[in-house]
Amino acid sequence: MEKLTKKKSHFPFRLNLLFFSVFLLFSVLILRLGFVQIVYGENYKRDLERKEDITVSNLVPRGKMLDRDFRVVVDNVPKSAIIYTNEGFSQKEMLETAKKLALLIDKKTDKVTERDKRDFWFIKNQKWADAKITKTEKDLYNAKKLTDKEIYKLKLDRITEEELKEIxxxxxxxxxxxREFTSGYKFTPQMVKNEDVTEKEFAVVSENLQSLPGVETTTDWDRSYAFENTLRSVLGKVTKSDEGLPADQLDYFLAKGYSRNDRVGKSQLEFQYEDVLHGYKSKVKNITDNAGNVIEIHSVYTGKKGKDLILTIDMELQMAIDKILEEELWAAKTSPGTGLTDRAYVVLMDPWTGEVLTMxxxxxxxDKDTGNDEMIDxxxxxxxxxxxxxxxxxxxxxxTGYKSGAISPGTSFDDTGIKIKDTPLKKSYAYLGRINDIDALKKSSNVYMFHTAINIGKGHYEYDKPxxxxxxxxxxxxxxxxASFGLGTRTGIDLPNEQTGFKGQSKLPGYLLDLVIGQYDTYSTMQLAQYVSTxxxxxxxxxPHVVxxxxxxxxxxxxxxxxIQEITPTVLNTIDVKKEWMSRVQTGFKKVMQEPGGTAYNFFQGVTYSPAGKTGTAEAFYDGPFRSNYGKEPPPVMNLSLVCYAPSTNPEVAMAVLVPWAYEGSVDNRANLKIGKRxxxxxxxxxNNFARRSNR
Structure with missing residues (x-):
């Protein structure tokens, strides 16, 4: 009985000890919680309440292009689009959303690469992918002798073709x-589909946006061309959404606030005026908590469409000139010796302002598919x-002869051919007798120009002597x-990639004679238009300018x-000549087209608009697309040109026509004059038709 009493007396003590221990532990916990609350409470509170502002930019349409009479040339056509914005979703969440979206839309798979497939197999089979790493490789990884990237590559490389077929x-x-979801940065909208989005797809995705986090339906734009292919090569191109920023200009555009998948002008007018045409994106601010969840959305900027360009081009006139070129080029191909003839150019310009009316x-x-020839812009x-x-x-x-003192107004030379030792006779197309400066232009005397060049070079000519x-x-x-006229130099046109031409390298005296008759250096049609405008x-x-x-x-x-900006006429330089000198050249040009014996008179006699200009024929070496067919010695070909302005007094239009490789042999098809006249x-x-309509 005493033993039982003793044993029972120990139980309350142990129970009290247990309660005391629990009391001590709770006291320590309370003290610790109090310490954390007092010392670190504000920090933790700030962490819980921390928000992050992320600005997201959305699409706006590009500016339009209109011609000088305000006809729309380039516009935007709206089209339905489905986009995705990664708002901090995990890989698993994005993949789950992609699975749901795949049930609602048809998505082409032609851009899926081999690497994409391997990455996808890895995501779906991580356990099997991990098993592809050997124990030795794991040990090397643990020893930091293999990186995460190297381990990942080993896993991908060991995925077999059979395993890929499981996809x-x-x-x-x-x-x-x-792939589209993950192609950009966080909070940057990515285009999932903007081609051939059906009304059903657009509607069903819109109805299910709540179950598709990050997915939105929106409106995208495509460029449309009211005049189809007319002037398309000059209007330029815009990158597609799957192209994004051009790789060679990536840093430039990123520095200006563009996103990598933004579409930008990549050629000609679209490129040259990108800063004007691209517009300002609408912006919304996503406010996220510390877990990356979007908790608020605020509109920052509604966006602004790109500015519009009014072109100097008259599209109605442009189409008419295009048609003339096509018809005359096809017609020229029916003449003998035109196997290499494949192109022709015309520029019309306002000689007082530099406005390009047509190019x-x-x-x-x-066409490699059909084997037929076709005409392109x-x-x-x-x-x-x-x-x-x-x-x-x-x-x-x-x-140039006047300016250098080589000739004076009225200077005359005998048109007898010039023979330099060890070179062929250099002459005009016919013997023109003794001829002065004005008639040398009218009848196109080569010999007169040769003597002018010899005097510029301060040379002494004797027949068949060096x-x-x-x-x-x-x-x-x-x-x-x-160059002061625009020949052999940049004209300054507001388009990229202008070429100045090739300058002959040899300085033998005979080549100077070729230079002054346009048979040594090369020039563009735009340069000719600027020259004759001058x-x-x-x-x-x-x-010259096209905007x-x-x-x-x-x-x-x-x-x-x-x-907001008017492109005013710009004088690049003035020609340092006397008014009398310029008048004599203008008279010579007028005689070319309006006086019997002028090289263009037979085509322009009787017209009412009083043209003045100069014809050109150059024997040139062929360097076109079929050059390889002729080995080292392609045949000589004849280039045809025409520069002109009208009326001859107070001119309102200047024209340049150039038909490279117009013919071989001796049959001149006169394509330059036929084109120019039309x-x-x-x-x-x-x-005149426009004036009559305006007076009604």
Whole structure:
């Protein structure tokens, strides 16, 4: 009985000890919680309440392009689109969303790569992928001798073809969508689908947005062309959404606030005026908590459509000139010796302002699929390709002769051919007798220009004797003078990739004679237009331009937005010649086209618009697309050109025509004159028709 009493007396003590221990533990916990609350409470509270502001930019349409009469040339066509914005979702969450979206839309899988498939297999089979790493490799990894990247690559490389075949067509569609989800940065909208989105797809996705986190339906835009392929090469292109920013200009655009998948102008006008056309994206601010969840959305900026360009081009006239070029080029191909003839160019310009009214180029190419020849737009060739142009440059030669003192107004030479020792006889197309400066232009005397060049070079000519120049800078003298008219230099046109032309490298005296008749250096059609404009307006080299105005985008109530920039005429330089000298060249040009014996008279006699200009024929070496067919010695070909302005007094339009490789042999098809006559006839006819309509 005593033993039982003793044992029982220990139980309350142990129980009290247990309670005391629990009390001590709770006291320590309470003290610790109190310490954390007092010392670190504010920090933890700030962490819980911390928010992050993320700005997301959304699409806006690009600015339009309109011609000088406000006809829409390039516009935007809205199209349905499905986009995805990664708002901090995990890989698993994005893959789950991709699976759901794949059930609602059809997604092409042609852009899925082998690497995409391996990554996708890895995500779906991580356990099996991990098993592909050997124990030795794991040990090396633990020893930090293999990186995460190297281990991942080993896993991918060891995925077999049989394992890749486990990916079904349904999986591929999920992968194609997932690929778009992960192609950009966090909070940067990615285009999932914007081509051929059906009304049903757009509707069903819109209805299920709550179960598709990050997915949105929106409106995207495509460029549309009211005049189809007319001038397309000059209007330029815009990158597609799957192209994004051009790789070679990535840093430039990123520094300006673009996203990697933004579409930008990548050529010609779209590229040149990208800063104007691209617009300002709408912006919304996503406010996230510390876990990355979006808890608030605020509109920051509603966005603004890109500004509109008003072009100097008259699209109605452009289409008419294009048609003339096509018809005359096909017609020329029916003449003998035109196997290499494949292109022609025309530029019309306002000689007082430099406004380019039309820039037309056509090229015949062979369709590899059908084997048939077809005509394509090559308006770019008016300033990106250069050729020997022949006698069209003789106006610049005469004025250079005046400036250098080599000739004076009224100077005459006998048109007898010039023979330099060990070289072929250099002569005009026929013996023209004794001839002065004006008639040398009218009848296109080569010999007159040769004597002018010899005098510029301070040379002494004797028949069949060597020819040497004491003026060692004679090539520079002539080229610098030609450049002041726009020949052999950049015209300054507001388009990229303008070519200046090829300058002959040899400075043997005979080549100086070729230079002054347009058979040594090469020039573009745009340069010819600037050159003849300079003569037409009395000596002002005007900068050509194809944009006339920049306007704010029109509001819903306005037909056109207000002008924010007017492209004013720019004089690049003036020709340092006497008014009398310029007048003599203008007279010679007028005689070319309006007086019997002029090289263009037979085509332009009787017209009412009083043209003045200069024809050109140049024997040139062929360097076109079929050059390889002829080995080292392709045949010589004849280039045809024509520069002109009208009316001869107070001219309103300047024209340059260039037909490279117009013919081989001796049968001149006169394509330059046929084209030029029809172009000027059309210009003045359309002008008169417009005037009659305006007076009604």
């Amino acid at each position: 079904t067509d349904t999986d591929l569609e999920v992968l194609a969508i997932y 037309s180029g056509k090229k015949i190419v062979n 090559d308006a770019l060739g008016t300033f990106t390709t250069t050729y020997n142009v022949g006698s069209a440059v003789k106006g610049a030669t005469i004025l 020819l040497n120049f004491t003026n060692k800078l004679s090539f520079e003298t002539i080229r610098n003078s030609f 003569i037409a307006n009395g000596g002002y080299r005007m900068q 006339k105005q920049i306007r704010e985008p029109a509001s819903e109530s306005d037909e056109f937005g207000p002008v 172009v000027l006839d059309t210009y003045f006819q359309m002008k």
